[in-house]
Amino acid sequence: MTRSRGLAAVRLVSGLLAASMLVVACSSDDGGAESAGEPVTLTYWSWAPNIEKIVEVWNESHPDIQVRVNTSTGGDEIVAKLTAADQAGDLPDLSNTTYQDLPALIISEIAADVTDIMGDREDETAAPAWTMTTLDGVNYAVPQGTSPMFLFYRTDVFAEHGLPVPTTWEQYAQVARDLHAADPSVYLSTFPANDAQLFAGLAQQAGASWWSVDGEGGWSVDMNDDASRQVADFWEGLVAEDVVATMKTYTPEWQAALADGTLASMIGAVWTPPILANNAPDTVGSWAAVPLPQWDPADPASGVLGGSATIVTTGTDHPEEAREFALWLNTSDEALNAYIEHASIWPAALSGRELPELQGATALMPEQADFYRTAAQIDEVTVPVTWGPNVPAAFDSFTNHFSAAVSARSGFADALAQVQADTVADLERAGYEVSE
Incomplete structure (x- = not known):
């Protein structure tokens, strides 16, 4: 988009x-x-x-x-x-x-x-x-x-294994494979079925626009569009290869994985550094942050988190x-x-x-003095986003259906289609005219 x-x-x-x-x-x-x-x-x-x-x-x-x-x-x-x-x-x-x-x-x-x-x-x-x-x-x-989005990564882990910092999603996938092959106890990241907001931000970056107005008084819902399916297929591939973890975010397991190095990166936002510092205090000074990898580096974009x-x-x-x-x-x-x-x-x-x-660095990344300047630059390429009137229902549906798909390590496209259907049905029950 x-x-x-x-x-x-x-x-x-x-x-x-x-x-x-x-x-x-x-x-x-x-x-x-x-x-x-x-x-x-x-x-x-x-x-x-x-x-x-x-x-x-x-x-x-x-x-x-x-x-x-x-x-x-x-x-x-x-x-x-x-x-x-x-x-x-x-x-x-x-x-x-x-x-x-x-x-x-x-x-x-x-x-x-x-x-x-x-x-x-x-x-x-x-x-x-x-x-x-x-x-x-x-x-x-x-x-x-x-909430400009960033990729936060462990500089020490990347240096130990000679990994490049990915600037495209293709490179990101290869780094995930190479890291897990070098150390099977470590994953580049997790795909969390409980974090619909994260998936929405990644879909927005790819060009998705999930809600828009259709006529007077109606809504158009498009969660099963090409951009969203591209993101779903990308992560399904990594989950199926077992090169990313599938733990849910903001859980004790996730907190432990950040603290003990099981997770070597995190997709987050400008507000993430205090979360990492609090959950993994021993890793302070071992993180850096860069803009999200891109689908098209010639047309950089970011989503909302x-x-x-x-x-x-x-x-x-x-x-x-x-x-x-x-x-x-x-x-x-x-x-x-x-x-x-x-x-x-x-x-x-x-x-x-x-x-x-x-004007300076965060406590988590004391060597990265340009963190907030980078945040301002990411704001400049953040796509405008239209939210609909039933975001909570859509996000609940995402958690339900993607949890099952993650457990099966397949069926992400079907899960996305079901989220679309549930969101439309919820709007219709509320009395809206809905088109797809």
Whole structure:
């Protein structure tokens, strides 16, 4: 998928979502006020690490607008919990959301229009984050960060076996074979059936666009396209050859494999270094990071692996104060400094990337001073992505069907076709018109 075709898809989905949200911008502006002389208190839902410490910075400098943080809701359940709160008439004033969940929150009229604070900030915002939060010229969230994808690899293991750092997926496959042949106890990586988000990012890099709008009120779903099948076939081949592991990510087995050298690389994102440092502290100083291998080096591309934003909900009684906090939280030097210190954020606000803490190396890779410069370059080739309204259902289907395919070491194409069918059926049950 070229960048221009991706932008066209974003604009197409924008028209539908914006049309359904014309009433959102002012839906809460007539809410009640606090008693005279008392501070306004906002409730903010977030799962970001150490978010309380970041909010403390705001509360200390804004005595008239205090923010109370609720961290009981995780990113994988935010849509369900916000939907339930909306039905109960008890939405928080603000909430963290993943980019992939934002369309569902827009369609359900939970995410409010924040164009008045974000509309003039396109030149100040990283392009991948802007396209995922701005629909048909209407802004529905303040972007928090972006997630440029990297290949992290063990420099000591590669040096020991004389392995080149792969720049293409063909080279990556050969390195996987050569490494496992040289040391059968070591794998280049794992193919995790529980990580649909990772597969989606790799498919996007190859040119896939899983959701798009079809007409007015309908969706097109294309998870079984040529690009996605190319990625599925590639990994099925490596799994069938037994030259990559099949352990699931973010499990004790996976953590142990990173720590003891069973896994010599990891496909991750800009936020990965602290995870590796925490899970494999003895390997600090033995990692390096490069952009993903490419299918076509002449046309470099990258996908999306995570990322969050802040929404102001349509249920707030204090929309002006909520928007002020959301903008401060994601664009001010004070907040971004705290985020970088406590949550390892790579800011979507371009000004934040100039902060001193992001000019050097990470603790994991003290010799790689260009890590954040490389992250900025990867952002430039990250394809625009359109997420659909039922990402959680699609990802659940992926885990179910690819777990079976991984166990059988075959059938990845059939699993992908089933994910397509399940995703379409889920949309149809929700009342959408769907084409394939």
